[in-house]
Amino acid sequence: MIKINENFEKIEASYLFSTVAKKVAEFQKNNPDKKIIKLGIGDVTRPLPKVCINAMKKAADEMGDAATFRGYGPEQGYGFLRNAIVENEYKGLGIEADEIFVSDGAKCDCGNIVDLFAKDNKVAVADPVYPVYVDTNVMAGRTGNYKDGKYEGLIYMPMTEENNFKPELPKEVPDIIYLCFPNNPTGAVLTKEELKVWVDYAKENKSIILFDAAYCAFISEPNIPKSIYEVEGAKDVAIEFKSYSKTAGFTGVRCGYAVIPKTVYGYDDEGKKVELNKLWNRRTCTKFNGTPYITQRGAEAIYTKEGQKEIKENINYYKENAKIILEGLKEIGIKAYGGVNSPYVWLKTPNNMKSWDFFDMLLEKANIVGTPGEGFGPSGEGYFRLTAFGTKENTIEAMERIKEKLNK
Numbered sequence: 001m002i003k004i005n006e007n008f009e010k011i012e013a014s015y016l017f018s019t020v021a022k023k024v025a026e027f028q029k030n031n032p033d034k035k036i037i038k039l040g041i042g043d044v045t046r047p048l049p050k051v052c053i054n055a056m057k058k059a060a061d062e063m064g065d066a067a068t069f070r071g072y073g074p075e076q077g078y079g080f081l082r083n084a085i086v087e088n089e090y091k092g093l094g095i096e097a098d099e100i101f102v103s104d105g106a107k108c109d110c111g112n113i114v115d116l117f118a119k120d121n122k123v124a125v126a127d128p129v130y131p132v133y134v135d136t137n138v139m140a141g142r143t144g145n146y147k148d149g150k151y152e153g154l155i156y157m158p159m160t161e162e163n164n165f166k167p168e169l170p171k172e173v174p175d176i177i178y179l180c181f182p183n184n185p186t187g188a189v190l191t192k193e194e195l196k197v198w199v200d201y202a203k204e205n206k207s208i209i210l211f212d213a214a215y216c217a218f219i220s221e222p223n224i225p226k227s228i229y230e231v232e233g234a235k236d237v238a239i240e241f242k243s244y245s246k247t248a249g250f251t252g253v254r255c256g257y258a259v260i261p262k263t264v265y266g267y268d269d270e271g272k273k274v275e276l277n278k279l280w281n282r283r284t285c286t287k288f289n290g291t292p293y294i295t296q297r298g299a300e301a302i303y304t305k306e307g308q309k310e311i312k313e314n315i316n317y318y319k320e321n322a323k324i325i326l327e328g329l330k331e332i333g334i335k336a337y338g339g340v341n342s343p344y345v346w347l348k349t350p351n352n353m354k355s356w357d358f359f360d361m362l363l364e365k366a367n368i369v370g371t372p373g374e375g376f377g378p379s380g381e382g383y384f385r386l387t388a389f390g391t392k393e394n395t396i397e398a399m400e401r402i403k404e405k406l407n408k
Contacts, residue, residue, distance in 0.1 A: 005139065005141075007138055007139050007140065007141045008138075008139055010138050010143070010144075010145055010146055010151075011135055011138050011139070011146075012146045016131050016371070016375035016376070017040070017041050017371070019375070020040050020041070020359075020369065020371060020372075020375075021041075023359070023360075023363070024036060024038070024040075024363070024369050027363055027364070031367075034367045035367060036363075036367050036368070036369060037367065037368050037369070037390065037394045037397060037398045037401070038368075038369045038390065039325075039368060039369060039370050039386045039387050039388075039389075039390050039394075039395070039398055040369040040370050040371045040385075040386075040387065041371070041387070042184070042246065042343065042344070042387045042389055043251050043389060044245070044246065044249045044251050044314075044318075044389050045389055045390055045391050046249055046314045046317060046318075047249065048248065048249050048250070048253070048298070049248060049249070049301070049302070049306075049307055049310035049311060049314070050306075050310065051301045051302075051304055051306045051307045051310060052248060052298040052299075052301045052302060052307065053298070054301070055297045055298050055300065055301035056294050056295070056297060056298040058297070059293060059294040059297035059298070060294055062293075063293070063294065070293045072289060072290065073290045073291075073293050073296075074290060075284045075285045075288050075289060075290045076098075076100075076101050076102065076281065076284060076290075077100065077101060077102025077103075077257065077290065077291060077296065078102070078293065078296050079097065080296075080297075080300055081102055081296045081299055081300050082097040082098075082100040082102065083097050084300050084303045085097075085100050085102075085257060085303075086100065087303075088303045089227065089242070090227065090229065090259070093227065093229045093230065094229070094235060095229060095235075095259060095261065096262075098262075098277075099259055099260055099261050099262060099277060100257055100258075100259055101257055101258045101259075101260065101280060101281070101284055102255065102256075102257045102290070102291050102296060102299075103255070103256050103257055103258060103288070103291060104254040104255065104256070104291055105243055105245060105250075105254050105255065105256040106212060106214045106241040106242060106243035106245070106256040106258075107132055107243075108256075109241045109256060109257075109258045110130075110132050110133060110136070110210070110212060110241055111132050111136040112283070112287075113210060113239065113241075113258070113280075114136050114137055114140045114142075115283055116266065116276060116279050116280060116283065117175070117176060117266065119140065119141050119142055120142075121142060121174075121175035121176050122142075122153075122155060122172070122173070122174045122175050122176070123137050123142050123143070123153075123154055123155065123174060123175070123176045123178070124154075124155035124156075124157055124170050124174035124176065124177045124178065125154060125155070125156065125157065125178045125377075126157045126159050126167040126178065126179065126180070126183070127156040127157060127158050127159060127167075127376075127377040127378060127379040127380070128159065128185055128186065128373055128376030128377040128379050128380030128383070129178065129180075129376055129377050130180055130184050130185070130212065130376070131375070131376065133178045133180075133210075133212075134151065134154065134377070137154070138151065142154075149378040150378055155170050155172050155174050156377070156378070156379070157170055158379040159183070159186055159188065159379060160379055161335075161337075161348070164188065165183065165186040165187075165188035165337060165338075165346070166188060166190060166194065167179075169197070169198075169201055173205045173207065174207055175206075175207055175208070176207065176208055176210060177198070177202060177207055177208070177209045177210065178209075178210050178212070179195075179198060179209055179210070179211050179212070179228075180211075180212035180213075180214070181195070181211075181212075181213070182215040182216070182218055182219060182224075182338075182341045182342035182344075183338075183342065183344075184212075184214070184215065184342075184344060185344055185346055185371065185373070185376050185380070185383075185385040186337060186338055186344070186346040186383075187337060187338015187339055187340070187341070187342035187343075187344040187345060187346050188337070188338060188342075188346075189219065189221070189224045189341045189342070190224070190225075191223050191224060191225075192223065192224075192225045192230060192231055195225060195228060195231050195234075196231050196232065196233075199228070199231050199232070199233045199234045199237060199238065200233065202237035202238070203233055203236060203237050206267070207237065208237055208238070208239065208264065208266070208276075209228065209234075209237055209238040209239070210238075210239055210241070211228040211234075211238050211239065211240045211241070212241050213226065213227060213228065213240055213241065213242050214241065214242060214243040214245065214246060214256075215246055215341075215342055215343065215344075216242065216247075217246065217247040217311070217315050218246075218315060218318075218319065218341055218342050218343055219341045220319070220340070220341055221340070221341055224341055227240060228240055229259070229261075235261040235263050235264070236261075236263050236264060237264065238261075238264065239258060239259065239260050239264060239276070240258070240259040241256065241257075241258050241259075242256055242257055242259070243255075243256035244256055244299055244302065246343065246389075247302070247311060247315075248299070248302050248307075248311050248314075249314060250295075250298075250299070253295055253298060254291070254295065255291055255295050255296065255298070255299045258280070260276055260277045260280050261277065262275055262277045264276045264277065266279070317392065318343050318388045318389055319343070319388065320392065321343075321388035321389070321390060321392055321395040322338075322339035322340070322342070322343055322344075322345055322388035323339065324392075324395050324396060324399055325339060325345045325386055325388060325395065325398075325399060326339045326340075326345055328399030328402065328403060329345070329347055329399075329402070331403065332402070332403055332406060332407040333350075334347050334348065334350055334406075335347065335348035336348070339388065343387055343388040343389055344385055344386070344387055344388070345385070345386045345387075345388065346373075346383055346384075346385055347383065347384050347385075347386065348382065348383060349373075349382050349383060349384055350406065352382060353382075354374070354381065354382070355372035355373040355374040355375075355380065355381055355382060355383060355384055356372045356374060358372065358384050359371075359372045359384070362384075362402075362406075365405040365406070366398070366401040366402055366404075366405040366406070367401070368398050368401060368402065370384050370385060370386045370387075371384070371385040371386075371387075372384060373385065
């Protein structure tokens with residue numbers, strides 16, 4: 001008899017965005033004449049930078065010539081991209097090329113990293129939280145059962161209006177701490193001083209920080225770090241994940257990377273230090289054949305002068321959308337947060353409405369799709385996420401509809 005991993009059955013519902021998609025599909029089926037504007041899933045709408053397209057075309061041509069054809073590449077990523085990442089993202093921070101692992105995106109890395117850690121590690125997540133952090137640990141058997149809106153074995157760190165959507169150090173000491181800043185879904189950020197508190201806490205307790213920096217390209221304020229390694233001591237306790245999905249529009253191309261300094265350790269049953277870089281390298285070589293050469297050439301082009309110019313134009317486009325959303329919501333008296341160093345706007349639902357009820361009302365009355373806060377965790381109830389990744393025209397139209405339908 002084939003037995004399943006029963007931890008999968010502990011996940012209470014389908015993946016958040018799958019549930020949203022099903023609801024939208026049903027509404028569209030019953031209302032085929034309605035134009036739905038989607039500001040829910042964080043998918044981009046701007047085309048890839050031309051410099052990336054040209055680089056990938058050139059790489060594709062190379063694959064058609066026996067003299068330049070490439071088969072299996074290095075599982076960790078080609079040297080040309082790893083070196084470009086070090087030079088452009090981590091210059092002066094002491095990160096080396098063999099501490100960079102190129103992948104098919106931050107989502108996969110955030111999910112796969114749990115392979116390195118024992119089942120009995122205690123896990124802490126900010127709440128609300130990107131669902132992948134929680135669900136992958138449920139699958140791995142670290143969370144216990146789901147009860148009263150929470151997993152019994154998880155340490156939840158609430159982020160609410162009361163603490164400015166910034167998690168506080170947990171009373172129960174975790175082994176693994178997930179942090180995402182700029183935050184998905186709230187759009188909140190931490191200063192270098194605030195992040196230093198977490199680094200010091202992790203060092204004191206021999207914990208590890210899994211730091212998701214997928215939205216660092218949206219940071220505009222000078223005192224907000226774009227990498228956790230800007231904080232003294234972080235190289236000893238943190239693994240960082242970054243993605244080209246939101247930075248350069250690679251959501252459909254798939255490319256990102258994990259940074260695992262050789263100074264980050266775990267411990268075996270005897271308390272002996274084990275270098276996590278070596279473990280991740282072994283896992284990568286066993287379970288991954290590497291990101292395609294063509295994709296990596298496209299990612300490398302991001303770091304050219306023209307690439308940086310095109311990316312900045314796209315980022316500014318989305319930031320302008322965020323500004324439109326923020327100003328529109330505040331105009332009708334809806335509290336809204338984020339949207340400055342982040343592509344996400346986190347709003348307080350009016351009249352204490354449940355987040356899924358607000359989802360239904362927004363879809364039915366204004367034909368607009370967002371993401372219910374409850375789907376990100378118990379502290380997300382009563383909140384709602386809108387993204388700035390739509391077109392400017394649709395963003396403007398969406399806010400006009402919201403003003404018309406909700407301001408009555």
